[in-house]
Amino acid sequence: MILTIAEKPELAEIIAKAFGGEVKKNGYWECANNNFVTWCYGHMLVLTPPDKVNPSYKTWVMADLPMDLTEVSHEIKTTENGYVERQYKIITDLLRKSSSVINAGDPDDEGELLVREILWKENYNKPVQRLLLNDLNVNAAKKALSKLQDGNSEKFMRLALKALARAKGDQIYGLNMTRYYTLLNRQHGGNGKLTCGRVQTPMLGLIVKRYEDFKNHVKSNYYDVYSSHDILKSVYLKLIADDKFATDGKILSPEVAENIKSACVMKPSTVVVAKVEDKHTPPPLPFDLLGLQAYMLKDNIDPTETMEITQKLRSKEIAAISYNRSDCRYLTSDQYDEAPATLEALKKYISGGILESVINNNGFDIKRKGIAFNDDNVSAHTGIIPSAEPRNLDKLTSKEKKVYEAIVLRYLLQFLDDKKYQSAKVIIECEGYRFGGSATKLVSPGWTALEAEDSDDDSTEENTDSAFDAISAVNVDDVGVCNDVRVDKKETKPLPVYTMKTFLEDLKRVSRYVTDPHIKQLLLSKDKGKKGERGGIGTPATRATIISNLESTGYFTVQNGKLIPTEKGIGFIKNLPVAVTAPDMTALWHEQQMMIMEGDLELGDFIININNTVKELMNPELSHGIVSAAQNFADNKPVGKCFCCSSEMKLTPKVYACQNEGCGFKIWRKISEKELTDNQMQLLMNAGRTKVIKGFKSKAGKSFEAALVIDKEQKRVTFEFAARKA
Structure with missing residues (x-):
């Protein structure tokens, strides 16, 4: 019996x-040619928590730090209704009966690890083959099974170890540093x-x-x-900035600007660059999660x-879209x-x-193969x-419909014409100074007739027909006169305070702030090969x-759509060593x-290095800020009046x-398993009720809102459910 373990x-x-002859059983599929297929629910094993490593670690005590979490061991993830535990037993029962295994985790290091760690824990020593599949359809699965x-092999073993190193490092670092700063x-x-964490603390540092840069900006x-x-x-x-008279692309002296004006007014000028180009803008790529x-903000x-x-x-109930936690925007052949x-x-x-408008657009062609389709x-x-066989779409809420329709729209845009336009550019030289400008003229809107194009707020390009006509009419070596300056x-202006949208976008390119x-x-290099990620931190699934x-x-709190750090957040970041707050x-x-x-x-050796890093950071010389600011890190400051008796309320x-x-x-x-935000708690306290909140779970493990x-x-706090439609 050959057992395939899918992610x-x-x-x-x-x-x-893809195997064929499939018959659904309890927790697995029985297929043709003695093939059995079972599945995980993502990572079904977790690293052993500190109190299981050493019972004394259950109590937070400074004398225990840094905790010795060097040993790598796992335990089965505990779930409220036991679905992971039950499925894990099914997997292990099948493993004992199998002659070999096909690892069908996602084709990355995490996918390799989540199946491999089960094989390690169960001491599985029979043959293992690797299935690499990134497109969830039967034809792609058949091709992958033939390869x-x-x-x-050492290649896949070390790929799993790479992911395990990241998980183990995060455990050692995050748990130790959180206890250290909290106890201190x-x-x-x-x-x-x-x-405190490797990713979350630098993310807070960005906010x-x-x-702080916005608040403390000094205008010049x-x-x-x-x-x-x-x-x-x-x-x-x-004027095109030159280092001879500008600093960082800006003229800082009014005298310099006036001298340039005096030098150029009514002086001869010559066209040194003049060109008109046909250009096009393809539709935006399909969405990744981030x-x-x-977009949905x-x-x-x-x-x-x-x-x-x-x-x-x-989910199987709806089956309307492909894998959702993707960090990729491209599609396969x-x-x-x-x-x-x-x-x-x-x-x-x-x-x-608008979705019907896309299909009825003259430029729509389902046979058009745009840039998104690139293996x-x-x-x-x-x-x-979107998937080809969605179900129960009539049961979607209004918000769910909006998300689904956004995904469908972005997909259908791939089959529309590019936006076509002409771009005219000119550079004129006068008295040794160069002045430049450009303008565009729309030829065909293409996909932009149905979806707005992201605007470039810093663009100085002229978009009027008269500007385009004037610029496109000149030629190199044309001579004229500078009649005005x-x-x-x-x-x-400082960079604006983050909104959720700009912060999410910045997390993909944190490297721009590293000197x-x-x-x-x-x-x-970490993001090499990941289109759209340029030295980011976190993953689409965790951010x-x-x-x-x-x-x-x-x-931090969200105020008028802006991410505003609290006194606690600001004090914490200001008083941490740079090694903790930077993405380094x-x-x-x-x-x-x-x-x-x-x-x-x-x-x-990697674990030894992490342990040494933790020990070095638990240094009194690096912790003076936390000590001196301790009173500012209180979580039980008064935050409002009790809705029931108007007495003082405190938040912990x-x-x-x-x-x-x-x-x-x-x-x-x-x-009910739902972690409320400070804003939701504050709203409940002030108004006595909240808006509808999603993500609660019943005792049976079912989600509800x-x-x-x-x-x-x-x-007491009670639930209020929306009235059911007749």
Whole structure:
């Protein structure tokens, strides 16, 4: 018997269909030729927690730090209704009966690890083959099954070790540093939990720095110089900055600007560059998770909610989209071949609206193969697109429909014409100074007739037909006169405070803020081959969760759409050593993980390095800031009045509690497995109710949504469900 272990149930079903003769059993598929296919629910094993490693670690004590978490061991993930434990037993029972295994984890290091760690824990020593599949359809699965590789080769073993090193490093670093800073803070009069992590703390550092730079920005003046010339009619060209008279591209002295004006007015000018080019802009690529999360903010759907919705959309009940936690925006050739069938399926569900407008557009051609279809650019997964066989779309909520329709629209745009336009550019020289400008003229809107193009706020390009006509009419060596020069006094502006959209986008390119050339290059190399990622931190699947945790821990709040760090968040970042707040550690770990994969470093040596890093950071000389700021890290500061008795309320990491002992009203942060944000808790306290919140779980493990309402008589929080439609 050959056992295939897939990363997730929907992948197992596709592989089973590829084998043929599939019959669904309890927790697995039985297929033709003695093939059995079972599945994981992502990582089914977790690293052994500290209190299981050493019972004394259950209590947070400074004397135990740094905790010795060197040993690598796993235990089965505990779930409320036991579904992981039950499935794990099914897998192990099948393993005992099998003659060999096919590892069908995702084709990346995490996918390799989550199946491999089960084989390690169960001491499986029979043959293992590796299935590499990044497109969830039966034809792609058949092709992949014909190209199985040796799963026990050193290449795949070391790929798993690379992922294990990252997980183990995060455990050792995150748990130790969180305990250290929390206990240090408590020793000196503070309270609350100061969480610290390799990714989350640099993410908070970005929010704090952007806010502080904005708040402390000192305005200064600079001067832009524009000229007009008789051969260009009324079009003004901007002075091209030169290091001889500008600093960092800006003229800082008004005298310099006026001297340029005096030198050029009514002087001869010559065209040195003149060109008109035909250009085109292809449709935007399909969404990856982060891009979808940023896009849906326009509909007031936050990143966590978007991810939860996509989880539902790809569930077996709905089966409306491809894999949702993707960091890739490209598609495979197989997906191009399936496009006509997908379109026919979608037509059943599209009636009216912009989606129908796409199909009826004259430029729509399902046979058009745009730049999105590129096998070389596909990573572990493909872009998020609609499936050919969705189900139960009539059961979607309004928000779920918006997310689904955004995914469908972005997919259909791939089959529309490019936007076509002409671009005219000119550079004129006058008295040794160069002035330049450009303009565009739309030839055909293409896909932009149906979806707005992202605008470039920094663009100075003219888009009027008159400007284009004037610029495109001149030729190199044409001679004229500079008939006017205008000097505009301007003020420097700081980068704006992050919104959720701009922060999500910046997390893909953190390397732009790194000054150390070696660290910058390491971050960039980490994302080599990942289109759209340029030295980022975190992953599409973890970023939204980390952001939510930072908010719920009280490190920042969202005010008028802007991410504003709290006093606690600002104080924490300001008083940490740079090594903890910078993204350098992610880069350095990646370098060592690559060495592990290439056989130049062993996992044990990597763990020793992490332990040494933790010991070095637990240095009193590096911790003065935490000690001196301890009183500022209190989580139980008064934050409002009790809705039941109007007494003072205080907020801690776990509960919002009334300080009147006679009342004793509390709002727990976690309700039915849902972690509430500070904003949700504050709204409940002030208004006595919240909007509908998603993500609650019943005792049976089923997700549900409801508003929270305070029952003043009973002094408790209750659920309020929307009325069911007749």
